[in-house]
Amino acid sequence: MTAGHSFLATTDHCPFMPVFGPPALMIERGAGTEVFDTDGRRYLDFLSGIAVVSLGHANPVVADAIAAQARQLVHVSNFFANPVATEAAIAVDRLLTAATGRAGQVFFTNSGAEANECAIKLARRHGDGDRHTVVSALGSFHGRTLATLAATGQPAKHAPFAPMPEGFVHVPWGDVDALTAAVDTSTAAVMLESIQGEGGVIPAPEGYLAAARRLCDEVGALLIIDEVQTGFARTGTWFGFEHAGISPDVVTLAKAMGNGMPVGACWAPTEVAAAFRPGDHGSTYSGTALATAAVTAVISEMERIDAPATARRQGHRLSTALAEVHGIASVRGAGLLLGAVLDGVAAADVTRVALQHGLIVNAVAADTIRLAPPLTVSDAEIDEAVAILANSIHEVSTGGDA
Numbered sequence: 001m002t003a004g005h006s007f008l009a010t011t012d013h014c015p016f017m018p019v020f021g022p023p024a025l026m027i028e029r030g031a032g033t034e035v036f037d038t039d040g041r042r043y044l045d046f047l048s049g050i051a052v053v054s055l056g057h058a059n060p061v062v063a064d065a066i067a068a069q070a071r072q073l074v075h076v077s078n079f080f081a082n083p084v085a086t087e088a089a090i091a092v093d094r095l096l097t098a099a100t101g102r103a104g105q106v107f108f109t110n111s112g113a114e115a116n117e118c119a120i121k122l123a124r125r126h127g128d129g130d131r132h133t134v135v136s137a138l139g140s141f142h143g144r145t146l147a148t149l150a151a152t153g154q155p156a157k158h159a160p161f162a163p164m165p166e167g168f169v170h171v172p173w174g175d176v177d178a179l180t181a182a183v184d185t186s187t188a189a190v191m192l193e194s195i196q197g198e199g200g201v202i203p204a205p206e207g208y209l210a211a212a213r214r215l216c217d218e219v220g221a222l223l224i225i226d227e228v229q230t231g232f233a234r235t236g237t238w239f240g241f242e243h244a245g246i247s248p249d250v251v252t253l254a255k256a257m258g259n260g261m262p263v264g265a266c267w268a269p270t271e272v273a274a275a276f277r278p279g280d281h282g283s284t285y286s287g288t289a290l291a292t293a294a295v296t297a298v299i300s301e302m303e304r305i306d307a308p309a310t311a312r313r314q315g316h317r318l319s320t321a322l323a324e325v326h327g328i329a330s331v332r333g334a335g336l337l338l339g340a341v342l343d344g345v346a347a348a349d350v351t352r353v354a355l356q357h358g359l360i361v362n363a364v365a366a367d368t369i370r371l372a373p374p375l376t377v378s379d380a381e382i383d384e385a386v387a388i389l390a391n392s393i394h395e396v397s398t399g400g401d402a
Contacts, residue, residue, distance in 0.1 A: 030057025065297035085287035112228030112254030113143025123189035139199035194240025201339025209244035233307035236335030261294035311335035327393035
């Protein structure tokens, strides 16, 4: 973290719990794809706050909606409705009804983990005591609450917090036979991502989500699709599951839906959502007016710019350019959620050097760099970012001879 700022002199210790490690930068402002640190240095943000600011930093449409709402009504309890959350729920449901062919209902949350927590509880409630097991994939990431961590298929993340909650089974990602063996009449839900983002930007293999849909139908389990990272046009469709041509029973959302405002949602068709009874679930801030004002603004602006088409167009430009970079073995993903697989150099080293040269990306696996710029990224910014990345790979591979 950059020192030399007056407020740092007021404390003799870091005010934050040590769960993220030392911060690489202190960023104080942003605009579009650009962010600036407290020394005024510019960076291209090709991570978007981890696929969050899909409309760019300080997007004026979203900022104006939040500012106006803050002056009118921020929060009331869920003893009452408010028109802002209602409008946002209708907008979210409209998109998912179009994608699934099923009208549904929404529960707003503060994060993706809470959306997945809601989905797990809904699945068990839907199982009515006879079903409780949730089957998910190795390499998945569904959150850091105890239940969503248990659903996450990364055993190394479980170890410090054992024992994990019971009722979670993990199978190899993309292995239909293993999924078939794990799903039975005790299964409440199968919970999958359309692309494993934290797992390395690994898309679901052809036919895998369709097989999961079929297996759930055969035993009466719910199919939960975690769209926290892939939702809201990131992959070139409104939701990642649309690439597979399936209709999930539950969809979880967050990240891009607020463009930085902490908000998520769990959506389910009305007949599935009906499993919940008053008192089964809740959240003090569910549907708070300030957060849901951002949701409506995001959806409206994404529709105005045709965000799915924008992601496809700019994603094609970015992936094509990356594929031509010496030292990148392959590029995977969809739209503007891409993983550049490196040939013989460590992703962490490359991302560190790229940051020094003004590009923000992250090492999502030992050999893979994740790129998820705002959907509004320009052609010139894509070209600049690819040039920085190419130079960074060369610098690392040659030991500093850029």
